[in-house]
Amino acid sequence: MGKRNEDMVNYNIDYNENEGMVYSSQKMKAIVSMVENISKTDATVLLMGETGVGKEVIAKLIHRKSHRRDKRFVVINCAAIPENLIESELFGHEKGAFTGASYRKIGKFEQAQGGTVFLDEIGELPLKMQVKFLRVLQERQFERIGSLDSIDLDVRVIVATNKDLLEELEKGNFREDLYYRVNVIKIEIPPLRERKEDIIALSNVFLREFANYYNKSLKKIDLETMHILLNHQWKGNVRELKNVIERSVILAKKNEQILTINHLPIEVKIDNSFPEMRERTKISLKEYEKLLILYTLYDVKGNKSRAAEILGIRRQTLYNKMREYGIDI
Ligand SMILES: Nc1ncnc2c1ncn2[C@@H]1O[C@H](COP(=O)(O)OP(=O)(O)OP(=O)(O)O)[C@@H](O)[C@H]1O
Ligand SMILES: [Mg+2]
Missing domain, CATH: 1.10.8.60 (Helicase, Ruva Protein; domain 3)
Structure with missing residues (x-):
């Protein structure tokens, strides 16, 4: 020396350094190697962790490592959208579907066709929307508001929460059927x-x-x-x-x-x-x-x-x- x-x-x-994600700990190495594996599948992923731990970073990493990498990664922050707008944000609407719908709007799911949808703060999704979201996950189909035509959906779904979803479930704020549906692969990102x-x-x-x-x-x-x-x-x-x-x-x-x-x-x-x-x-x-x-x-x-x-x-x-x-x- x-x-x-x-x-x-x-x-x-x-x-x-992996697609902009920096890590050194064994815990994060284990998560990245898990990501490498699940990126090869289309399974729904649930990301849990405190605010700012990098849930969105991991979601992007999953997308970037998957065969969907050249299609869009669309973020939906469930906490940021007013309750009365959330359905049209997610699924879009036809012109004239409701008062004020002066043009056709393509929803976030449809924008993500072929790619990945990341639903952040899933715990904040209103119960009524949870039912619709569950149907999308099960049937891989949806309709724009004001349309009877079902659209086939080809997206990878990743959801995230910094709440304890089990607790939300017990409080009646989160549907049990949806909980099991999104909890196929769970990644818990440890605090820094x-x-x-x-x-x-x-x-x-x-x-x-x-x-x-x-x-x-x-x-x-x-x-x-x-x-x-x-x-x-x-x-x-x-x-x-x-x-x-x-x-x-x-x-x-x-x-x-x-x-x-x-x-x-x-x-x-x-x-x-x-x-x-x-x-x-x-x-x-x-x-x-x-x-x-x-x-x-x-x-x-x-x-x-x-x-x-x-x-x-x-x-x-x-x-x-x-x-x-x-x-x-
Ligand atoms: N491993 C990492 N390497 C580089 N930057 C990171 C890493 N983890 C997080 N960040 C950065 O930290 C910030 C917060 O990350 P991110 O938005 O992914 O957190 P989050 O868990 O989604 O937070 P919230 O719960 O508030 O939505 C971002 O600027 C992100 O780029
Ligand atoms: Mg986030």
């Missing part, structure tokens, strides 16, 4: 705080992208700052992280090369020490070991001999574990 000074110490980790490696990978990629976009010289995130990013709870998940990095990049001066704690928005600069994190986050022994190694290396600014000494293991053992966990500092 060449000459090393503090500036050269980087916080790096192997990561994958439960896949810390992705925080490192995503932060670095977002830094590169925003530095480029805003014409800044930023090249890396210093270790102290990464420590804070790793400990943050990320209630808004990847969306929040992306936003934090963007705001930090905007704050940096044009010629600054290193993103430091000074650039971070105040709400992120909260002090959560390592033991406290253990209280809050349920992680496995292996993940804990990986994090402990990461933190120790970070504390000693990448000095392997010093880290091995603190951890009470031989240098070679440390190297082996770093290789095993994909740590490259």
